[in-house]
Amino acid sequence: MTLPYDDEGTLLIIDLNEHKARVESIPKDIHGKYFIGLGYNTWLLNQKTNPETDPLGKENVVIVSPGLLTGTNAPATPRVEVTTKSPLTGILGTGNSGGYWGPNLKKAGYDSLLITGASEEPVYVLIEDQRVQFMDAESYWGVDTYEITDKLKEVHGSEASIMAIGPAGERLVRFAAPVFDKQHMPGRCHAGGVLGSKKLKAVVVKGTNEIKTRDPETFNKVMKEAETRIRSYPAWKARSRAGSMGTIGVNEEGVDYDDIVGPYIVHGPKGVYCPCSLEPLYGCNILANIKDDPYSDTDVACAGLTLYSGTAERYGISLPAAFYFNELCQRVGMDMFGPFFFVYELTQRGLLSEEQLGYRLEYGNEEHLIKLLNMVAYREGFGDILAEGSKRAAEKIKGAEKYVPAVKGLEVMRPDARASLKGNTFTAMSILTNPRGGDDLKGTHGVSNYPGRASWAKKLGITEEEHAEWLVDWLDMPRDYKQKVFGEPYDVAHPDELLMTIWYNHLTSVYNSLGFCMFASSVAEVLGPTLLAKFYSAATGNMVSSEEIMIAGERVFNLMRVYVNRMGVTAADDHWPETYYEEPGLSGEEDSPPFSKNDTQSLLDRYYRMRGWNPKTGKPLPETLKRLEID
């Protein structure tokens, strides 16, 4: 039996040194405090690794855990978290993914998978309920993630779910990632190269057990309540049509994103992306549909993501080329936000020559970008250096080090943060305080333009003010917290952005630990702590309040911080690269002025105080750890 029905969870341990598997229990005092997913993974990583652990050595571990409620029929709960000591940053490598693999692991009878040791020869692991086998993967080594998924499904049946690494993971690219059932990649976990170093090509899972809840009747009532709230959220109409691109509205040139994306997408059948009732509402069933060469066979699901429009914009390429770029990243198993834009910047600054790179890289040239991607994934030519990530590569490029666009060693998802985050404290602080570095996915991701874009409000047929008022009313947040955030009376245009960041740090930590998808929180959460507490209580039989749910989120967020502090992160690492404070970005002083270091420091100091962290060291204070019961 598995959580949430049982009192104790089940951890499956794969020992690749010995090609043996065994199980251990996950005690209630651990999953009761941290849930599973991100929370348990962080706790276990803290037990299994230390500052001396070589991320690409056999002593490192990879932990793959569905959330505590993954596999139940709560909306948007197929998620699985992959965590390791990152070979890119040396700190926390963790990423979240959807699809069928997480629910299948639960159905096989396991709440978490711990991968240890390293095999001499390539293997894949086959999990069929209690039966765990180590299979020869020699003939699959070198094959991309799409191909191996098809091949293994042919051998083990279409109901099998497959997590696999591609050529990038095999070649120990430091930002490689495993891919679940072709279309799902926890891109920023960096576990691909770790699995490659362990010679583990894939984990195939087939599960036949039922995932039970303690109080199914109440659980179903909560589901209905959640569904009513989800359906009353006005954004779903735009989202169901064109995914998150549909919520962007109209761009600066007055072109509607619905019209841009429309010709290239088609709606797939139910369940094409995740076993999730929100799939059609959020447009996750949207598939790329490109009829013309050279990208006509592109195989990408959830094609309505703003990720694609962002990629097209970043490299000056077409939307079909951005779809194709994403497919290739999934095929080779590699984070699409690696050092790619850094290479463009260095080329533009004249620091990386045609001779060094091996060809002349032109902005807007689609073939050039694809060539770069393949060079890195297969470590060909200069790609071998870039496969080490921006920071290490810069050590080999004269004058490049000061331009490394990374926080805590992880590339910032925005190519020129000075331009794109001007005045956007939400996103800036979410990036700077993300324990893994580099992005705002553990914070205000998706709510960064709170209280809402004018064009989107217009699209909904209401004024921006009406939209903002509706939004603040809609937020599932205690009244006293809302008053602190928005003041009294509410001033929705000027919220306390740090309080908002902290709120979403905690809420996201809960999502990632219970197995809920961030899409249920992006823009404004349709599933807030009230419903999460009800789901958890009905599923486990342990009654918790919405306040306790948020405290659990705070606990998980602080535990991540404890881990990265232990790996050497200090308050100084919560800053932008020095150059961001000293010079404008490439688009010039007016569009991309330097950040103010003093302002950033003031924000950070206040953030530490609000959190109960030591402003000098950036570590949680002993009393904070005690309050949160972190041992």
Ligand code: SF4
């Ligand atoms: S909202 Fe979309 S991405 Fe999230 S779990 Fe549901 S189908 Fe998957």
